[in-house]
Amino acid sequence: MTDQQNGSDQRIPTPNGCRWCGLEAREHAQRWKPPVGWHKWEPPTLEQRKERMLARRRRRASTSDTRSALRVLTLRPAF
Numbered sequence: 001m002t003d004q005q006n007g008s009d010q011r012i013p014t015p016n017g018c019r020w021c022g023l024e025a026r027e028h029a030q031r032w033k034p035p036v037g038w039h040k041w042e043p044p045t046l047e048q049r050k051e052r053m054l055a056r057r058r059r060r061a062s063t064s065d066t067r068s069a070l071r072v073l074t075l076r077p078a079f
């Protein structure tokens with residue numbers, strides 16, 4: 001099963017958006033989105049919130065900033 005299609009990052013969901021589709025509760029109503037199909041707004045997991053906030057920050061930052069930020073994230077102290 002494919003995880004998700006991450007083709008476009010043009011619209012990063014708000015940190016508090018639905019865990020399935022990223023819409024805010026107030027504009028949600030019912031949505032169809034694979035793989036869940038029809039669903040109501042559900043609170044995102046902590047991880048999702050974190051990810052979204054990071055994504056927004058990343059998007060705002062310049063490419064070089066993103067690179068160094070990523071390096072910091074992936075770098076682990078060897079000792």
Ligand SMILES: [Zn+2]
Pocket residue numbers: 018019020021022023028031039040041042
């Ligand atoms: Zn949703």
